[in-house]
Amino acid sequence: MTETKKRTGMASLAAAGDDGDFSVIEAIGGPRGVVESMLPGVVFVVLFVATSNLNLTIAVSAALAVVQVLVRLIQRQSAMGALSGLFAVGICLIWAWKSHEARNYYMFGFLTNAAYMVLLSVSLIARVPGLGLMVEFIRSLPTEHFRAWFRDWMDDKALKRAYMIVTALWVGVFGLRLAVQVPLYLTDHVVLLGTARLLMGIPFWALAIWVSYLIIATPLHRHKDAARAAEQETEASEPVGGQIAE
Numbered sequence: 001m002t003e004t005k006k007r008t009g010m011a012s013l014a015a016a017g018d019d020g021d022f023s024v025i026e027a028i029g030g031p032r033g034v035v036e037s038m039l040p041g042v043v044f045v046v047l048f049v050a051t052s053n054l055n056l057t058i059a060v061s062a063a064l065a066v067v068q069v070l071v072r073l074i075q076r077q078s079a080m081g082a083l084s085g086l087f088a089v090g091i092c093l094i095w096a097w098k099s100h101e102a103r104n105y106y107m108f109g110f111l112t113n114a115a116y117m118v119l120l121s122v123s124l125i126a127r128v129p130g131l132g133l134m135v136e137f138i139r140s141l142p143t144e145h146f147r148a149w150f151r152d153w154m155d156d157k158a159l160k161r162a163y164m165i166v167t168a169l170w171v172g173v174f175g176l177r178l179a180v181q182v183p184l185y186l187t188d189h190v191v192l193l194g195t196a197r198l199l200m201g202i203p204f205w206a207l208a209i210w211v212s213y214l215i216i217a218t219p220l221h222r223h224k225d226a227a228r229a230a231e232q233e234t235e236a237s238e239p240v241g242g243q244i245a246e
Helices: 010-014 030-051 054-074 080-099 102-125 130-139 146-154 157-186 190-199 202-237
Strands: none
Touching (some): 010 130, 010 202, 030 054, 030 102, 030 190, 030 202, 054 080, 080 102, 102 130, 102 157, 102 190, 130 157, 130 202, 146 157, 157 190, 157 202
């Protein structure tokens, strides 16, 4: 029996309203994905506190990230998540190594959070919710008839309102991370910064995904039902068997 592939991240929101239960754990990558995401950060903080040796901490953290990818490859499992994690961890480690400051391990995270916050804020000002764009792109890639695709969900007032609320929610998540963590960075509290980064990482992501699902599920389900009903009505009105009406 073929196992249904679980959707993660924003793709899990694109499936909101479909038949089947929503799983927060699966949406954030499953237990293994959670461990693989958090482990390099945990090791970095713990090892740096224990040894105060930045080079050793960087070397061990880098080796761990590589091992995670290799294990995935050996087990012939999808390594895309681990590879993207390796890329992100690599940038963080290189930044800390080149600057000789452990706190700069977290600089890349500040930049990405700030970029997401600004982009989503601009989308709210423009009244085109960024989360709506992402979810709808995942649901149905507009390879043609872009205007019809865009108007299809933007003209659904309930769905657009839900997307606006969820976009504002994520702006708040990114903004709160920066508000808490940047002062710790500026005052060089590496341990507190690392702890805050871990607590506001996967746990915040899971909470935001879950709340987003609760907000989107009902209007998206109604939108999908309306689209299916319209499609069935169109098919029923077409001539059967290619016959031409006299």
